Amino acid sequence: MQLTPEQYDIINAAGNIKINAVAGSGKTTTIIEYAQTRPPHSRILYLAFNKSVKLEAQRKFAEKGLAHVRVETAHSLAYKHIVFRKDYKVRAHGYTSNDIVELLQLRSYGEKHAEYILANHINKFITYFCNSDRQKVQDLNYIDTVSDHKARTFVNTYYKEIEKQTRLLLSKMDKGEMEITHDFYLKKFQLSQPVLSYDYILFDEGQDASPAMLDIFLKQAACKVIVGDTHQQIYGWRHAVNALEKSDFKTYQLTTSFRFGQPVADLAMKVLEWKKHLGANPQCNISGKGGNSSVGSKAVIARTNLGLLLKAIQYVTEKKKVKNLYFEGNINSYTYADEGASLYDVLHLYNGRYRLIRDRLIRGMKSLGELEEYVEKTEDAQLAMMIEIVKEYGNEIPGIINAIKAKHIGNDEKEQAEMIFSTVHRCKGMEYDAVQLVNDFITEEKLIKIQKEKKGNVVNTVKLHEEINLLYVALTRAKSCIYLPEALLPEIHQHSEQIRILKEPGNDNNQKTVPSVQVATEAKTPQSAPLSYYELTRQNHSGAYTPWTEALDQELTVMYCEGKSVHEMAQHFGRTTGAVRSRIKKLELEKIYG
Numbered sequence: 001m002q003l004t005p006e007q008y009d010i011i012n013a014a015g016n017i018k019i020n021a022v023a024g025s026g027k028t029t030t031i032i033e034y035a036q037t038r039p040p041h042s043r044i045l046y047l048a049f050n051k052s053v054k055l056e057a058q059r060k061f062a063e064k065g066l067a068h069v070r071v072e073t074a075h076s077l078a079y080k081h082i083v084f085r086k087d088y089k090v091r092a093h094g095y096t097s098n099d100i101v102e103l104l105q106l107r108s109y110g111e112k113h114a115e116y117i118l119a120n121h122i123n124k125f126i127t128y129f130c131n132s133d134r135q136k137v138q139d140l141n142y143i144d145t146v147s148d149h150k151a152r153t154f155v156n157t158y159y160k161e162i163e164k165q166t167r168l169l170l171s172k173m174d175k176g177e178m179e180i181t182h183d184f185y186l187k188k189f190q191l192s193q194p195v196l197s198y199d200y201i202l203f204d205e206g207q208d209a210s211p212a213m214l215d216i217f218l219k220q221a222a223c224k225v226i227v228g229d230t231h232q233q234i235y236g237w238r239h240a241v242n243a244l245e246k247s248d249f250k251t252y253q254l255t256t257s258f259r260f261g262q263p264v265a266d267l268a269m270k271v272l273e274w275k276k277h278l279g280a281n282p283q284c285n286i287s288g289k290g291g292n293s294s295v296g297s298k299a300v301i302a303r304t305n306l307g308l309l310l311k312a313i314q315y316v317t318e319k320k321k322v323k324n325l326y327f328e329g330n331i332n333s334y335t336y337a338d339e340g341a342s343l344y345d346v347l348h349l350y351n352g353r354y355r356l357i358r359d360r361l362i363r364g365m366k367s368l369g370e371l372e373e374y375v376e377k378t379e380d381a382q383l384a385m386m387i388e389i390v391k392e393y394g395n396e397i398p399g400i401i402n403a404i405k406a407k408h409i410g411n412d413e414k415e416q417a418e419m420i421f422s423t424v425h426r427c428k429g430m431e432y433d434a435v436q437l438v439n440d441f442i443t444e445e446k447l448i449k450i451q452k453e454k455k456g457n458v459v460n461t462v463k464l465h466e467e468i469n470l471l472y473v474a475l476t477r478a479k480s481c482i483y484l485p486e487a488l489l490p491e492i493h494q495h496s497e498q499i500r501i502l503k504e505p506g507n508d509n510n511q512k513t514v515p516s517v518q519v520a521t522e523a524k525t526p527q528s529a530p531l532s533y534y535e536l537t538r539q540n541h542s543g544a545y546t547p548w549t550e551a552l553d554q555e556l557t558v559m560y561c562e563g564k565s566v567h568e569m570a571q572h573f574g575r576t577t578g579a580v581r582s583r584i585k586k587l588e589l590e591k592i593y594g
Contacts (some may be wrong), residue, residue: 148376150376151379234469265288301438317417321465325407326408557587
């Protein structure tokens with residue numbers, strides 16, 4: 001391919017550099033060309049973001065005959081230095097709250113399910129520390145990562161115990177008394193102050209670097225290259241930091257995207273301009289030199305697991321002739337939480353079928369309301385998602401999930417899929433001909449509303465920046481055309497068939513091309529992790545997760561008797577439709593009033 005002047009500048013650069021590369025700008029090609037022009041005897045390390053990127057990079061470097069380039073991920077590098085040498089045993093999927101309760105023999109302190117809430121926070125504290133660049137657990141303040149009021153209250157009350165047990169669990173791993181986690185051996189690698197014998201180290205996806213790995217990278221004597229996209233930082237919930245901003249290397253730009261055309265580029269730039277509402281001045285120029293008129297692969301992309309699963313449910317119930325669906329990351333990953341609980345466990349709790357519940361934590365709950373209290377104190381977004389699905393679809397869930405699984409095809413048949421479903425995090429680095437976005441991303445209207453209603457309260461702008469980044473990443477997966485829910489539409493200056501608006505979410509036939517926006521500015525505020533599903537639900541539904549009172553129940557009963565729809569009642573109370581249906585069931589309004 002013909003290289004751009006920007007690519008030539010990077011290839012000919014000397015010394016430590018960082019490359020800010022827009023979506024689809026050929027950064028891997030640029031890095032390969034950079035490596036190819038270094039002296040043939042050079043020792044070069046390329047650090048890939050994950051295993052799939054590593055395998056692809058290995059293939060591309062091999063095709064160019066660059067045998068002197070070693071390709072690793074941060075974890076594969078740490079594994080060889082730590083696990084092999086120390087003979088540790090690695091626990092593939094980490095520890096659940098249930099596991100930690102047993103390992104540490106935690107107790108409830110007289111507070112309902114406190115042992116599981118403690119375990120949940122201990123687990124998160126371990127992740128926070130292992131991804132940090134700090135030397136000791138005591139060097140961090142875990143409370144800084146907790147945003148919900150009830151969760152903060154709990155953590156403040158038991159902070160000394162949480163910190164003590166976090167240190168104890170890490171000590172047990174260090175001594176080999178229990179299996180270690182992937183986060184642990186990466187942390188152990190960083191604390192060992194490794195010296196990597198390379199002349200050049202190329203660090204890909206630098207905008208989502210863990211502070212631990214960044215600390216290792218920056219301390220090496222090699223010539224260093226960081227590649228990434230400031231606006232694709234979407235792993236704040238894993239305590240990632242933007243290496244492009246944390247280093248003072250000379251900056252180079254890759255502003256030409258070979259994935260999509262100018263209409264999609266203009267849309268992406270307009271979405272990034274939303275950051276002006278947060279007091280930022282996003283400098284991003286994208287020249288779209290790709291795109292085509294043919295549509296082969298089609299994908300639905302959502303912000304959350306919940307949004308994606310609900311869209312998939314809608315898809316299979318409305319389009320019964322569709323035979324082949326594919327889920328990035330496997331369909332089962334959308335019905336199980338990291339903690340081990342399944343959607344079916346939550347459904348059995350909803351129905352009071354306790355003997356069928358497999359997960360110990362869920363089995364210990366007396367009701368769905370009790371599980372919601374647990375969610376409030378732990379900010380467990382995945383369980384919150386499952387609760388909402390159960391409230392929304394109840395006992396229809398098994399049949400619906402079976403219908404989705406019956407249409408789901410394996411990795412080898414992905415090209416035969418009539419529709420691919422993915423969350424933003426799972427499709428990062430992917431591209432599809434046509435993309436439809438689910439209406440669960442943040443909107444410009446919500447951003448403006450948050451700023452107007454802050455009234456002296458601190459607004460977490462880093463979280464909001466990341467929410468904008470999620471939308472940017474999602475829409476820049478499209479090569480040919482993109483379908484946007486109307487609520488996500490920024491005003492743009494150019495009409496185009498490549499950008500189509502869905503007036504009714506999920507209805508591909510109800511479209512219009514894009515019309516034409518203004519952006520205001522506000523001041524910056526302190527940093528933290530990205531918005532969780534739990535926080536977004538509260539943002540979208542003002543009454544979410546607040547208790548029903550006797551007065552509210554009476555009001556709900558009156559509206560039910562007046563024949564108001566569930567949607568109307570949900571809007572009135574500022575709650576989700578699932579929450580309203582659940583309350584109607586609990587009050588037995590259908591049985592009493594028909």
